[in-house]
Amino acid sequence: MADNEIELYELETLAIRAGYEQTHEQENSEAIFPTSSFRYQSAQQAADRFGGVEQGNVYSRFTNPTVRTFEKRLAALEQGEACVATASGMSAILSTFMGLLESGDHIVSSQSVFGTTQVLFNKYLKKFGVEITFVSQTDLTDWQQAIQPNTKALFLESPSNPLTEVADITALAALAHQNDALLVVDNCFCTPALQKPLTLGADIVIHSATKFLDGQGRVIGGAVVGSEAIVEEAVRGFLRTAGPTMSTFNAWVFLKGLETLSIRMEAHCQRAQQLAEWLNQHDAVEGVFYPGLSSHPQYALAKRQQTGAGGLLSFRVKGGQQEAWKVIDATKMVSITANLGDVKTSITHPATTTHGRISPEERAKSGITDNLLRVSVGLESVEDIKADLERGLSQLV
Numbered sequence: 551m552a553d554n555e556i557e558l559y560e561l562e563t564l565a566i567r568a569g570y571e572q573t574h575e576q577e578n579s580e581a582i583f584p585t586s587s588f589r590y591q592s593a594q595q596a597a598d599r600f601g602g603v604e605q606g607n608v609y610s611r612f613t614n615p616t617v618r619t620f621e622k623r624l625a626a627l628e629q630g631e632a633c634v635a636t637a638s639g640m641s642a643i644l645s646t647f648m649g650l651l652e653s654g655d656h657i658v659s660s661q662s663v664f665g666t667t668q669v670l671f672n673k674y675l676k677k678f679g680v681e682i683t684f685v686s687q688t689d690l691t692d693w694q695q696a697i698q699p700n701t702k703a704l705f706l707e708s709p710s711n712p713l714t715e716v717a718d719i720t721a722l723a724a725l726a727h728q729n730d731a732l733l734v735v736d737n738c739f740c741t742p743a744l745q746k747p748l749t750l751g752a753d754i755v756i757h758s759a760t761k762f763l764d765g766q767g768r769v770i771g772g773a774v775v776g777s778e779a780i781v782e783e784a785v786r787g788f789l790r791t792a793g794p795t796m797s798t799f800n801a802w803v804f805l806k807g808l809e810t811l812s813i814r815m816e817a818h819c820q821r822a823q824q825l826a827e828w829l830n831q832h833d834a835v836e837g838v839f840y841p842g843l844s845s846h847p848q849y850a851l852a853k854r855q856q857t858g859a860g861g862l863l864s865f866r867v868k869g870g871q872q873e874a875w876k877v878i879d880a881t882k883m884v885s886i887t888a889n890l891g892d893v894k895t896s897i898t899h900p901a902t903t904t905h906g907r908i909s910p911e912e913r914a915k916s917g918i919t920d921n922l923l924r925v926s927v928g929l930e931s932v933e934d935i936k937a938d939l940e941r942g943l944s945q946l947v
């Protein structure tokens with residue numbers, strides 16, 4: 551599909567066809583280019599490519615055809631001008647802030663972001679003189695009060711993990727822009743199939759491609775999507791120099807993953823909704839967190855902002871850690887792992903895994919209680935998933 555045709559097509563089509571130019575071999579499936587460097591026709595061409603006078607491949611740390619196809623496709627899906635692919639979701643976040651921030655700058659982040667993101671902010675960005683304030687994901691006043699004259703960016707994930715709190719992206723984009731700051735949204739859980747933050751006013755979208763974009767738990771990767779000025783100059787400039795680059799093989803795997811993104815996300819949502827409703831009426835369950843339940847505090851906002859409630863849910867069992875672990879250990883089919891966004895359903899106990907490194911007081915404050923379980927709902931039969939959870943839940947009532 552030619553770049554100038556992108557606006558003629560819907561997301562389902564773009565996910566399969568955007569960004570690819572067939573080679574002279576006339577292949578139908580995207581070619582993969584495992585080459586570190588590229589050959590030039592002359593000394594003049596080499597000089598022009600290095601100097602940026604002539605567009606084209608130079609060296610796979612920052613230009614590779616397979617990676618470029620992935621970048622163009624994801625940019626088309628997110629409706630962004632430009633995209634840069636990275637080695638992981640974490641390096642997408644790191645590259646964004648290394649590209650944009652200076653010592654003395656300040657960022658405001660939701661306190662509900664991915665644990666490793668919090669460590670990156672608290673331990674590493676701080677080391678280079680960047681100030682961080684963490685605020686409540688859903689309290690707009692909290693965000694307002696945290697803004698300082700040196701605030702350069704607001705950062706969030708929505709819905710959050712594991713409690714699925716939904717942030718008002720439009721309102722936070724407006725707040726950021728009133729203060730000459732950028733809104734950065736990690737769109738890992740929704741993917742562009744369910745939510746397009748740039749169309750809601752956000753400036754930058756971050757992805758851990760490792761999750762739903764691959765969708766089958768195979769490879770690690772990430773991406774940054776946004777305007778030409780931010781992505782090409784600031785972020786790719788850093789990537790070109792520092793090298794947290796996506797491999798050509800991984801880019802190819804992600805392209806294959808994207809081909810089924812729409813139907814997978816639809817199926818994840820369907821199964822998660824059914825599982826959430828079933829858990830919600832279960833005698834051994836104290837409460838369910840899922841934006842598709844009308845009892846969810848941001849149900850209306852999620853409906854407005856997302857085209858589906860997503861594949862992640864969490865729930866509290868009656869009891870404490872012992873009861874929660876009982877449910878995990880009684881499963882025979884679902885995977886006991888913290889990974890998410892896979893066709894394989896996974897179950898995890900946040901308090902002792904993903905959130906195990908933060909103090910019990912902080913955990914309690916952020917709602918990560920000992921009886922909380924998180925499920926990333928895969929694409930197995932929902933009846934089989936229910937039956938697998940029922941093995942443990944039935945022991946609790």
Ligand SMILES: *Cc1c(COP(=O)(O)O)cnc(C)c1O
Pocket residue numbers: 638639640641664667707711736738739757758759760761770771772
């Ligand atoms: C997993 C994850 C990341 C980090 O991505 P990696 O690919 O594992 O580096 C960032 N944000 C969110 C929301 C994630 O779930």
